Amino acid sequence: MEEKTNIMERIAEANRPVTTGVDEKDIKDWVTIYIMGKGYRVPADLTILTAIEYAGYRLLRSVGCRQGHCGACATIYRRAGEYKLQADLACQTRVEDGMYLVQIPFSPAEKAIYDITKEPYDASVFIKYYPEVARCVSCNTCTKSCPQDLEVMDYVQSAIRGDFEAVADDSFDCIQCGMCAIRCPAEIVQYHVAQLGRRMYGRYGLTMPKHLKKRVEEIEKGKFKEAMDTITSKSREELEKMYAERQREPD
Amino acid sequence: MKKLVITSENIKFLKKINELADQDITLCEQCGTCSGSCPMVADMDITPSQIMRMVQLGDLDVLNSKAIWVCASCYSCTVRCPRNLDVSKVAEALRQVYLRKALDYVEIKKIPKYELVSLPQIAIVSACRKFTG
Amino acid sequence: MKIAYYPGCTLKTTAKNFETSAIAIARELGIEMVELPRWTCCGTVFSLTADDLIHHVAPIRNLIRVQEMIENGQIEDEKRVLTLCSMCFNTLKRSNLRVKENTEDLKKINDLMYREKDYRAEIEVIQLLELLKEIGFDKLKAKAKNPLKNLRVAPYYGCMILRPIEVGIDDPEDPTIQKDLLEALGAEVIDNPYKKVCCGSYQTVNNKEKVAELAYNILGHAQQEGAEAITTCCPLCAFNLDTRQKEVLKNHPDFQQMPVFYITQLIAVAFGLDNKTFGFNQNYVDPKPLLKKKGLIK
Numbered sequence: 001m002e003e004k005t006n007i008m009e010r011i012a013e014a015n016r017p018v019t020t021g022v023d024e025k026d027i028k029d030w031v032t033i034y035i036m037g038k039g040y041r042v043p044a045d046l047t048i049l050t051a052i053e054y055a056g057y058r059l060l061r062s063v064g065c066r067q068g069h070c071g072a073c074a075t076i077y078r079r080a081g082e083y084k085l086q087a088d089l090a091c092q093t094r095v096e097d098g099m100y101l102v103q104i105p106f107s108p109a110e111k112a113i114y115d116i117t118k119e120p121y122d123a124s125v126f127i128k129y130y131p132e133v134a135r136c137v138s139c140n141t142c143t144k145s146c147p148q149d150l151e152v153m154d155y156v157q158s159a160i161r162g163d164f165e166a167v168a169d170d171s172f173d174c175i176q177c178g179m180c181a182i183r184c185p186a187e188i189v190q191y192h193v194a195q196l197g198r199r200m201y202g203r204y205g206l207t208m209p210k211h212l213k214k215r216v217e218e219i220e221k222g223k224f225k226e227a228m229d230t231i232t233s234k235s236r237e238e239l240e241k242m243y244a245e246r247q248r249e250p251d
Numbered sequence: 252m253k254k255l256v257i258t259s260e261n262i263k264f265l266k267k268i269n270e271l272a273d274q275d276i277t278l279c280e281q282c283g284t285c286s287g288s289c290p291m292v293a294d295m296d297i298t299p300s301q302i303m304r305m306v307q308l309g310d311l312d313v314l315n316s317k318a319i320w321v322c323a324s325c326y327s328c329t330v331r332c333p334r335n336l337d338v339s340k341v342a343e344a345l346r347q348v349y350l351r352k353a354l355d356y357v358e359i360k361k362i363p364k365y366e367l368v369s370l371p372q373i374a375i376v377s378a379c380r381k382f383t384g
Numbered sequence: 385m386k387i388a389y390y391p392g393c394t395l396k397t398t399a400k401n402f403e404t405s406a407i408a409i410a411r412e413l414g415i416e417m418v419e420l421p422r423w424t425c426c427g428t429v430f431s432l433t434a435d436d437l438i439h440h441v442a443p444i445r446n447l448i449r450v451q452e453m454i455e456n457g458q459i460e461d462e463k464r465v466l467t468l469c470s471m472c473f474n475t476l477k478r479s480n481l482r483v484k485e486n487t488e489d490l491k492k493i494n495d496l497m498y499r500e501k502d503y504r505a506e507i508e509v510i511q512l513l514e515l516l517k518e519i520g521f522d523k524l525k526a527k528a529k530n531p532l533k534n535l536r537v538a539p540y541y542g543c544m545i546l547r548p549i550e551v552g553i554d555d556p557e558d559p560t561i562q563k564d565l566l567e568a569l570g571a572e573v574i575d576n577p578y579k580k581v582c583c584g585s586y587q588t589v590n591n592k593e594k595v596a597e598l599a600y601n602i603l604g605h606a607q608q609e610g611a612e613a614i615t616t617c618c619p620l621c622a623f624n625l626d627t628r629q630k631e632v633l634k635n636h637p638d639f640q641q642m643p644v645f646y647i648t649q650l651i652a653v654a655f656g657l658d659n660k661t662f663g664f665n666q667n668y669v670d671p672k673p674l675l676k677k678k679g680l681i682k
Contacts, residue, residue, distance in 0.1 A: 325582035343432035
């Protein structure tokens, strides 16, 4: 219980932006984290991403939107005293004392080239471009390593039997961080498989929404041609001025 | 004929296959029933009973045989072995020794796409299990 | 009666006709096949090496789903799961036997799947033919409004419902379960020794010529004995015997193509069910001309 209260206090503390404008003397709680094996003392309320920067690293890769949307900052870590390997987004996860971590900026994987307009809407499309899906052993490691808490194994299995709707639904929130693919014992690239599934489902499984159809027709008829031509004919300087003076909601 | 001098390496290999297959392969008495029962034997370079004999001697050359890959795990040999040996498991153990080095016997990505799409899932999944490491 | 049903990947794609015909005949016999939620591919082949537990994870995960269905009261048959595909049957049943006999393996697999409830190894895996036999072939005979008169059929068993012995549903050397069933439905059953010879299985992926030769032997011997069609309950045997006839014909131009039925398709015909349940459009060699000639369909 005591530890929990402590965590709650740390979270309350975190309301203050610690990376800027706060004197380190005023920070009460500190933790030690190990970045690629080297220990650093960092304020307890940082995210992994800000803690890495606090420790002095400048991230050129493994960082993106900082909002949990882009999937660039995938981290693999182990908590102190645990054998389980965790995967999360560095910008969305708070540091913990004794955490060992490393950033995984990219998952090496070849993207298949295909034309969805020429593919039949059946299971063979997955076997054709990603035959390794057939190597899935249902170990569920992909699901366990998904920072988005997706049922990754379920959608891989749906792909094998050609259930496009299930692939699309179960993978909808995928941010393509690649953690599933890095840990898969069958060496499947789950997120590419899912993308193929969503594309096929989008084209053949869904009916086109009326408003989208209407807008596409308007574009094709040239309703916005004049406005587009005005913008595309402007110089860089003019565009920058327009951008700076644009109407926007207050921050 | 090749002369084989049995060394500790050969004994180690026999022990390993015995463990992987969970069989005591030395029990094989070379009756040849497995070879007579095998539907694929005509396509094999060595027969199932020869496989058993080579494993008994710990002859690592058995790993280079085509026969272990032509086996379709149909268990015809297994149900007929008078010594109750599971010959299918021995063939699997030998394939696994190869595949566990992260090697593929069949590279599924290199199978022409028109062939891949014509095959049922059941064929691709089992081929992945049996032929990829 | 509601029973848990494990389909398998191929029954959702190239063997959809096996599933539709099976569901239809089961319904006719008062059985509702309730598909497992979130089932995964069984792996199709049993993991044969002693230390390889990872390939048992998928079969056992599926049996946990059956356990959940029983706990949720979704099914009435509270100890069994029904399979159609021979390979799924073999894989699930053998994994199940392994963990029933080896509690240490069961514990390891349960520990690996810590997110799932523990499997208690109480489920039994059965194949459709076993269930039909249990119901009684005489009951099937009574339902056969459209008996398969004059149809000369050779049952083909393949490997996975016969071998190994602890898994097989019939005598591995001389199986008769399909013969008894087909005779009850009024067919003329053609026996031949090739009924249990392997079709080449997954070798069809990298050695289709050999598989075509095996198919030529299996089909050719049945024809020699006078068979007009073959029955099977394995989607891979069906592919190798049916679709590979294209390759057979290439190597043996005088070969006469012959239809390969899923046994459930012929039962559905004998029951006089709606022809939508047959799914003949998925058979490579069209069986309709033969059935029309025999007056079994319109």
